[in-house]
Amino acid sequence: MRxxxxxxxxxxxxILIQSLRSxxxxxxxxxxxxxxxxxxxxxxxxxxxxxxxxxxxxGMEVCRSIRAMxxxxxxxxxxxxxxxxxxxxxxxxxxxxxxxxxxxxDNGELVARLNxxxxxxxxxxxxxxxxxxxxxxRQKEIELGATIQKRLLYTPPPRTTNAIETASLSIPSQxxxxxxCDFFTHGDNIVDVFVGDVMGKGVPAAMVGAGVKSGxxxxxxxxxxxxxxxxxxxxxxxxQKLDELVCxxxxxxxxxxxxxxxxxxxxxxxxxxxxxxxxxxxxxxxxTGISRLxxxxxxxxxFSDSESYQQHSVKLAPGDLLLFYSDGVTDLKLPDGKRxxxxxxAEWVEDRGDLPLDEFLSEVEKLRTDGLTGTDTGDDFTCxxxxxxxxxxxRDGVLRLWAxxxxxxxxxxxxxxxxxxxxxxxxxxxISALLLGVQEAASNVVRHSRPNHKGIPIEVRAxxxxxxxxxxLLYPGDHFDPQDAPEPVxxxxxxxxxxxxxxxxxxxxxxxxxxxxxxxxxxxxxxxGLE
Amino acid sequence: MTxxxxxxxxxxxxxxxxxxxxxxxxxxxxxxxxxxxxxxxxAHFVIDLSAVEFMxxxxxxxxxxxxxxxxSKGGTLRLCSLSSEVKQLFEMVMxxxxxxxxxxxxxxxAK
Numbered sequence: 001m002r003x004x005x006x007x008x009x010x011x012x013x014x015i016l017i018q019s020l021r022s023x024x025x026x027x028x029x030x031x032x033x034x035x036x037x038x039x040x041x042x043x044x045x046x047x048x049x050x051x052x053x054x055x056x057x058x059g060m061e062v063c064r065s066i067r068a069m070x071x072x073x074x075x076x077x078x079x080x081x082x083x084x085x086x087x088x089x090x091x092x093x094x095x096x097x098x099x100x101x102x103x104x105x106d107n108g109e110l111v112a113r114l115n116x117x118x119x120x121x122x123x124x125x126x127x128x129x130x131x132x133x134x135x136x137x138r139q140k141e142i143e144l145g146a147t148i149q150k151r152l153l154y155t156p157p158p159r160t161t162n163a164i165e166t167a168s169l170s171i172p173s174q175x176x177x178x179x180x181c182d183f184f185t186h187g188d189n190i191v192d193v194f195v196g197d198v199m200g201k202g203v204p205a206a207m208v209g210a211g212v213k214s215g216x217x218x219x220x221x222x223x224x225x226x227x228x229x230x231x232x233x234x235x236x237x238x239x240q241k242l243d244e245l246v247c248x249x250x251x252x253x254x255x256x257x258x259x260x261x262x263x264x265x266x267x268x269x270x271x272x273x274x275x276x277x278x279x280x281x282x283x284x285x286x287x288t289g290i291s292r293l294x295x296x297x298x299x300x301x302x303f304s305d306s307e308s309y310q311q312h313s314v315k316l317a318p319g320d321l322l323l324f325y326s327d328g329v330t331d332l333k334l335p336d337g338k339r340x341x342x343x344x345x346a347e348w349v350e351d352r353g354d355l356p357l358d359e360f361l362s363e364v365e366k367l368r369t370d371g372l373t374g375t376d377t378g379d380d381f382t383c384x385x386x387x388x389x390x391x392x393x394x395r396d397g398v399l400r401l402w403a404x405x406x407x408x409x410x411x412x413x414x415x416x417x418x419x420x421x422x423x424x425x426x427x428x429x430x431i432s433a434l435l436l437g438v439q440e441a442a443s444n445v446v447r448h449s450r451p452n453h454k455g456i457p458i459e460v461r462a463x464x465x466x467x468x469x470x471x472x473l474l475y476p477g478d479h480f481d482p483q484d485a486p487e488p489v490x491x492x493x494x495x496x497x498x499x500x501x502x503x504x505x506x507x508x509x510x511x512x513x514x515x516x517x518x519x520x521x522x523x524x525x526x527x528x529g530l531e
Numbered sequence: 532m533t534x535x536x537x538x539x540x541x542x543x544x545x546x547x548x549x550x551x552x553x554x555x556x557x558x559x560x561x562x563x564x565x566x567x568x569x570x571x572x573x574a575h576f577v578i579d580l581s582a583v584e585f586m587x588x589x590x591x592x593x594x595x596x597x598x599x600x601x602x603s604k605g606g607t608l609r610l611c612s613l614s615s616e617v618k619q620l621f622e623m624v625m626x627x628x629x630x631x632x633x634x635x636x637x638x639x640x641a642k
Contacts, residue, residue: 406557412585432616436623439587443556492629495592495599502588505623 001118002026006036006062007051007080012103016049016080019110033057037065044071046121047114049101052081052092060095067096074124076117145203149177152210156384157183161191163266164386167357169364171328171381178205178257179326179382180213184220186232189266189391195324195384196259197278208255212301215245216261235261236311239274243301243309250302258300260324264316266391271322272313276300279325282346284353286319286402286457287476288517289450291346291353318390319402319457321353321360328379329364332371340371354453356404357385397463403446404455411442411460415471418462424469425528437506437523438471440499441482449477449519464527473521481512482521532561536569537579537636544607545573546636554583554590562593570597574606577639581612586620598630607631611639 003025007013013029020027028045030036034056040048048066050059057065059079066075079092082103089100098120099113156168170179178198185191196212198205219241223233233241239261250256260278264271273281277300280293297310325345332340340348352363364383392401392410399414401407415438419431426434442458450456459474485500503510509524537546547569554562570576578597580586594610601608611633613621621627633639 408555408557409553429615429619432619433623435585436587436616436620439555439585443587443589446556488624490625492595492598492626495595496588498588498591498624502620502623 001047002028002045004028004030004036004039004045004048006030006033006049006054006059008032008054009051012051012080012105016105016110019105019107023111023114033059033062037062040066040069040075044073045075046073047076047078047117049078049080052079052083060092060097063092063096073128074121076121078113078117141203145206148203148206148210149179153178153180153206153213155182157181157191157193157386158185161185162188162391163191163264164193164388165357166193166384166386167361168384169361169382171368177201177380178209179380180209181324181382181384182213182216190232190263192235192261192263193324193384193386194259194261195278195326195382196257197326197380197382198257199255201380205255208250208253208257211249212242212246212257212259216242219245234311235263235272235274236309239276239298239301239309243307247301247305247307251305256300256302262322262324264386264388266389269316269390270313271316271388272311274298274309274311276309277303279327279330280342282321282323282325282342282349283314283316284321284323284349285317286321286353286455287317289350289353289476291350293342293346316388316390317457318388318392318400319404319455320388321349322386322388323349324382324384324386326380326382328381329368329383331379332368334371340367354404354450354455356454357387359454360385397461399460399462401458401460402455403442403458407455408439408442408446411458412439414460415462418464419469421464424464426469430525430528433506434469434471434523434525437503437525438473440503440506441471441473441510441521441523444480444482444499444503445473445475445477445519445521448480449475451478453477467527469525469527471523473523474515474518475521476518479514479519482510483512532558532565534562534565534569536572544575544577544609544640545569546577546579546640548579548581549583552582553585554580554593555585555587556589559589559593562590563596566593566597570600574601574604575608576601576606577609577611577633577636579612579636580610580614580617583617584614586617588620588624591620591624591626594630595626609633609639611636 003020005013005016005027008031017027017029030039033054037057050062052059063077077097078099078101079097080101080103101113154170157166159166178200181195183191183193198208219238223241258276258278260275262271262273275296276298277296280296282291283294284291297312298307330340330342330345334340352360368381389402390400394414401410412435416435419426419434445458446456456475456477461472463470482500488497488501507523507525511522513520533550535548535550551558598608609631612635613632
C-alpha cells in the first residue's frame with residue numbers, strides 16, 4: 001500500500017518508515033503538516049500516518065482538512081501520539097482520525113493497526129463498488145423506462161388523416177413517466193385519439209401505462225369481433241370494457257390513471273369523448289375564436305370498481321382546434337407565481353388557435369420554459385393538439401374548410417368542377433376568369449377578415465340556377481364591402497391593390513352582406529348555356 | 532417552390548424557370564425566398580413562366596416587385612411562355628403594358 005507519513009521528528013519517522021518498508025509498503029515522507037497537506041492535494045493516499053504535534057500544520061489540522069476535502073475514495077488516518085488522555089483521543093476521533101499509534105512505536109501494534117486499516121479500506125472499497133453498480137443499474141433502468149415510454153407509451157396519431165391534422169409534444173419529468181397516447185383509425189373518416197396519465201413516475205408508472213394501452217387495444221379487438229353487426233364500439237362501451245379488464249388490478253396495485261378517449265367522425269362532424277379525470281379538453285372554435293373547456297365525464301380509472309362510463313358529443317366545424325394535455329401543463333407557474341390552470345390555459349389558447357400546429361406547439365414550449373424557474377425541470381408535460389379539418393368534400397353543395405396556407409387551391413378545384421359542367425356552356429377563358437375572381441375573393445377573406453390570423457373557416461357554395469352561376473363565400477371576421485375598395489394603380493408602381501378590381505372584371509356581379517355574425521360575399525356570372 | 536437558373540445565354544440575360552404550377556397567395560413567400568439570392572447573379576433576367584398555370588394578384592405583385600428591384604439596379608426583366616390563364620390576368624390589369632412579354636425564352640433573348 002502507498003502510505004504517507006508526516007512527522008517532524010526525523011528519528012522516530014525513520015524508524016516508522018523502515019518498519020513499513022520492511023512490510024513492503026511504498027512510503028512517501030513529509031517533514032511537517034503543511035508539506036503533507038500539499039502532497040495530499042496532488043495525490044490521494046489511502047492511508048496517512050500523521051504525527052499529532054508538528055510545526056506549521058499539526059496532525060489534527062491536516063486530519064480536518066482531509067475530511068473537508070471531496071474525495072473519490074476514503075483516506076484512513078492514523079495519528080501518532082504520546083498522548084494517552086481519553087479526552088484528547090475523543091477530540092481526535094471527532095476531528096476525523098480513525099486510529100492511534102502510541103510513541104514509542106511497538107512493531108506488533110503497528111502490524112495490528114495496519115491490518116485493521118486494510119480491512120476497513122477493503123470494506124469501504126467494496127461498498128463504493130456496489131454503490132457504483134447500483135447507480136449504473138438505476139441509470140439503466142431509467143433508460144429502459146425512457147425506451148418503454150418512447151416506443152410503447154407514446155404513439156402520437158399520424159400528422160394528417162382525412163379528418164384531422166395533429167402535432168404533439170411530450171417532455172417527461174424524470175426521463176420516464178406514465179403519460180401515454182395512442183390512436184386508432186377506422187376507415188377514412190373516423191379516428192380515435194386517446195391520452196392518459198398514470199399516477200406516479202418511473203418505470204412502475206410506465207409499465208402500468210403500457211399495460212393499460214395494450215388493454216385498450218385488446219378491448220377494441222374484442223368488441224369489434226363480438227359486435228360485427230353493431231359496427232364500431234362507442235367510446236363509452238370501450239372504456240367500460242377497459243375498466244372491467246384493469247380496474248381491479250389498478251386498485252390492487254394502489255394506483256390509478258386519468259384517461260381521455262376521443263373519437264373524431266368527419267362524416268357527422270362530431271367529437272365523442274369519455275374523459276376519466278384527465279384535464280378538460282380545450283375546444284377552440286374556429287368560427288367564433290372562443291375556447292371552451294369540455295366537461296369531464298368520469299372519475300379516473302382505479303378509483304371505483306362500479307363506475308358507469310358516460311360519453312359526451314360535441315359538434316365540430318372545420319378549423320376547430322382541440323387540445324389534450326397533462327396536468328404538467330396546467331401546473332405551470334405564471335410570472336406572478338400563480339398556477340396556470342385550465343381556464344387560463346384555455347384563454348391563452350384563444351389568441352393562438354389560428355396558428356399552424358407546429359407554431360402553436362413552439363408557443364406552448366415557450367410557455368413552459370418561461371414558467372420554469374431555476375433548477376426546476378417541471379412535471380411530465382404532454383400536449384397533443386388537433387386541427388379538425390373535416391372531410392373537405394362537398395356536402396349538400398357546400399364545401400366547408402379551414403382556409404390556411406395551401407387551402408385556396410381546394411376552393412378553386414371545387415368551383416372549377418361545378419363550372420366545368422358542359423351544360424353551362426362556359427368557355428375555358430370564362431372558367432379561368434371565374435376561378436381568378438374566386439381566388440381573389442377567397443384570398444382577400446383569408447388575409448383581411450381576421451388580420452394577422454393564419455387561417456379562417458370558410459364555407460363555399462357554387463351553384464348554377466336561374467341563368468346565373470353563383471359562388472357564395474361565408475366567413476367570420478371583420479366586415480368589409482368590396483365596393484368601398486379604392487381603384488387600383490395600373491402603371492406598375494404599386495404591387496398590390498388589384499384584387500377587388502380583378503374580382504369585378506372576372507364576374508358580372510359582386511355583392512356583400514352581413515348574415516348573422518358572418519360575412520357573405522357573392523360572385524355571380526351569367527350563364528350562356530342551357531344549364 | 533424552386534427556381535432553376537439556366538445558364539446565361541448570349542452573355543446577356545439569366546433565364547429563370549419557375550418550377551411551380553401556380554404563383555399565388557399560398558406560395559408567394561416561397562417564391563420570394565427562392566428568387567432573392569438569384570437577383571444578384573445578373574443584371575438582365577428572363578423569367579420563364581411555362582410551368583405556371585395559375586397566378587393571382589399576389590403572384591402578380593411578386594413579379595412587379597422583381598421588376599422594380601431589377602430596374603432600380605439598371606437591369607431588365609422580361610417574361611416568357613405565359614399560359615393563357617396568366618396572360619389573361621396580365622391583360623386584365625394592363626400589366627402587359629408594364630412588362631415585356633415574349634412567347635418563348637429564345638424570343639425574349641433574341642431582342
